[in-house]
Amino acid sequence: MPNTTGEAVGRGSRGALGLGLLTAMIVLSADQFSKYWILYGFHLPDKGSVPILPGLNFTMVWNTAVTFGMFSRAGSSGRIIFSAVALLIVGGLLVWMARSRRPLITCAVGAIAGGAIGNVIDRLRYGAVVDFIHLHAAGWSWYVFNVADSAIVCSVAALIVDGLLQDGGRPADGRKPVADD
Numbered sequence: 628m629p630n631t632t633g634e635a636v637g638r639g640s641r642g643a644l645g646l647g648l649l650t651a652m653i654v655l656s657a658d659q660f661s662k663y664w665i666l667y668g669f670h671l672p673d674k675g676s677v678p679i680l681p682g683l684n685f686t687m688v689w690n691t692a693v694t695f696g697m698f699s700r701a702g703s704s705g706r707i708i709f710s711a712v713a714l715l716i717v718g719g720l721l722v723w724m725a726r727s728r729r730p731l732i733t734c735a736v737g738a739i740a741g742g743a744i745g746n747v748i749d750r751l752r753y754g755a756v757v758d759f760i761h762l763h764a765a766g767w768s769w770y771v772f773n774v775a776d777s778a779i780v781c782s783v784a785a786l787i788v789d790g791l792l793q794d795g796g797r798p799a800d801g802r803k804p805v806a807d808d
Contacts, residue, residue, distance in 0.1 A: 647724030647737035654741030658775040659748065662757040671759055686761035688771040689753070710747045717743050731789060735782040742775035742782075 665671045665685065676686040720740040727733040749756040758771040772780075 643727050643730075643733045644721075644725045646730060647721075647727065647733040647740070650734045650737030651741035651744070654738045654775065654778040655745050658742060658745035658773060658778070661774045662745075662749065662759075665759045666757065676761070682762060682764045684761040684763065685759050686771050688758040689755035690758045690771075691755045710750045713743045713747045717747075731785065735785045735789075738778040738782040742778040745773075745775035 665687075669677075669685065671677065671685055671687045674685075674687070676684050678684050717740045720736050720743075724733055724736050724740070727736065746756045756773065756775075758773050758776070760773060760777070761771045762769040
């Protein structure tokens with residue numbers, strides 16, 4: 628039964644899970660294809676760094692750490708630990724997708740899952756994540772990242788913005804919030 632925002636009330640649907648899984652597969656495919664091309668088509672490891680546009684280089688980085696270089700000293704066991712944690716998170720994301728009633732949320736969560744799986748594949752295949760997109764300007768340089776990272780960051784940002792803009796803080800079911808006394 629739809630509520631005032633046109634969303635279905637109740638649990639998510641198989642259609643929502645299908646949309647989330649489709650989004651995850653698109654992100655995963657784009658990520659793995661881009662990494663394959665960077666490694667075996669463009670041969671970036673042999674080149675190191677190549678200017679593409681002003682402010683954009685392809686720069687080869689084998690990332691053994693987590694986000695923004697955290698836990699880089701975890702050693703060889705780090706890839707297994709990081710992969711296991713990421714797969715546990717993906718399991719939680721699958722539950723979220725299955726319960727979601729909103730396409731934006733379902734797609735964002737699916738993109739996060741697809742990106743996480745793409746980076747897990749790298750860790751298990753290469754022992755590190757393939758990062759190659761390097762943005763820079765006027766002496767400023769951002770961390771080198773990949774398509775999976777982009778999908779994760781953009782999707783988390785979409786979830787945050789969506790949460791902040793949600794109908795004046797009303798719950799997703801449209802009810803007025805209950806005041807705490």
